[in-house]
Amino acid sequence: xxxxxxxxxxLSVPEGENLVLxxxxxxxxxxxxxxxxxxxxxxxxxxxxxxxxxREQTSGRLNASLDKSSGRSTLYIAASQPGDSATYLCxxxxxxxxxxxxxxxxxxxxxxxx
Amino acid sequence: xxxxxxxxxHKVTEMGQExxxxxxxxxxxxxxxxxxxxxxxxLELLAYFRNRAPLDDSGMPKDRFSAEMPDATLATLKxxxxxxxxxxxxxxxxxxxxxxxxxxxxxxxxxxxxx
Numbered sequence: 001x002x003x004x005x006x007x008x009x010x011l012s013v014p015e016g017e018n019l020v021l022x023x024x025x026x027x028x029x030x031x032x033x034x035x036x037x038x039x040x041x042x043x044x045x046x047x048x049x050x051x052x053x054x055r056e057q058t059s060g061r062l063n064a065s066l067d068k069s070s071g072r073s074t075l076y077i078a079a080s081q082p083g084d085s086a087t088y089l090c091x092x093x094x095x096x097x098x099x100x101x102x103x104x105x106x107x108x109x110x111x112x113x114x
Numbered sequence: 115x116x117x118x119x120x121x122x123x124h125k126v127t128e129m130g131q132e133x134x135x136x137x138x139x140x141x142x143x144x145x146x147x148x149x150x151x152x153x154x155x156x157l158e159l160l161a162y163f164r165n166r167a168p169l170d171d172s173g174m175p176k177d178r179f180s181a182e183m184p185d186a187t188l189a190t191l192k193x194x195x196x197x198x199x200x201x202x203x204x205x206x207x208x209x210x211x212x213x214x215x216x217x218x219x220x221x222x223x224x225x226x227x228x229x
Contacts, residue, residue, distance in 0.1 A: 031214035043118070043205055043220035044157075051215065089157065093214040101147055101170065102218070104157035 002027045002094045006105035014113050015082055021075040021108045023090030028068050031093040034102065035064050035075050038087045047088075048075070080112045116140045118208050118221035126227045132194040135224045137206030138187055143219070145212030146189040148174075148181055149205040151223070157205070163189065164212045196228045 003026045013019055023033070032051050036044040048057045048064040050073070056065040063076040077084060087109045091102040119138045127133055139146050147162040161171035166183040174181065178197070183189045193200055203223040209216040 036220075041222075043222045044207075044218075045220070046217045049215070049217060091157075101159045101162055102157075103159070106156040 002030075002092060002103045004090055004092060004103050004105035006088075006090055006108050008108060009106070010109040010111075012111040012113060013080060015080060017080050018076065018078050019080055019110075021077070021088050021090075021110070023073040023075070023105055025071045025073075025092050025103075027094055028071050029095040030068065031095060033064075033066050033073050033090065033092045035062075035073075036089040036091065038089060038107065044089065082112045082114045085110055085112045116219075118206055118219050120204075120206050120221035120224050122224060123222065124225045124227075126229065127196055128229050129197055130195045131228075132192065133196050133200075133226060133228075135191045135204050135206075135226070137189040137191075137208075137221060139189065139206070139208030140219055141187070143208035143210050144186070145209040145216070146183060147207040147209070147218060148189070148191050149207065151203045151205060152201075160191070160204075162212070169212070193226075196226075198228045201226055201228050 005024045007022045030052050034049045035047045038044050050057045050066040061078040066073045087107040089107045091104040121136045145164045148160040149157050151157045160174040161181040163183045180192045203225050205223045207218040207220045209218050
């Protein structure tokens with residue numbers, strides 16, 4: 001059964017810093033890996049989707065990398081802003097058996113201090 | 115501004131009562147996913163439908179949970195009877211085709227509290 005782990009569970013940094021969020025998964029048989037953002041009391045917003053054949057994706061100040069063989073992904077946030085404060089979730093869509101669809105990590109709760 | 119809607123946003127009920135949660139996917143999307151989020155377990159996939167047919171509900175406790183899609187604009191998740199351990203936020207998401215390359219669009223969730 002696929003397991004997704006995110007480290008750290010919580011992170012607080014001053015505004016302007018660059019930061020890295022980590023995600024690891026146990027089964028490398030995946031279609032893709034996605035990073036989501038969740039704001040309190042709201043649903044999830046998709047940030048970046050990396051196909052299994054890709055190594056990275058970029059959107060604005062966000063860059064996500066994927067190393068499928070080692071079961072790892074990182075989300076890099078450049079020049080962090082208070083508006084980036086949220087919980088960031090990593091999810092993989094596996095090719096294996098069991099429930100299809102996305103398996104999520106428990107998230108990294110990020111606070112950017114003004 | 116197309117978005118997934120869910121009703122109710124909050125529900126408080128007593129153990130043993132029936133609970134029905136509703137989801138309206140984005141118009142034109144043919145795949146609907148139901149997720150449950152708790153502090154302990156995080157986000158878990160319960161079930162998903164494509165073209166109104168259930169494709170996978172192996173994540174859903176079958177004895178008390180049921181999911182249906184009566185038409186293309188409405189998906190329902192029902193719990194009968196409800197138990198305190200069902201307290202969670204239930205999210206619905208829709209996708210254009212359900213293919214893994216699709217982006218899933220999430221609704222705001224239904225926060226369920228079972229006393």
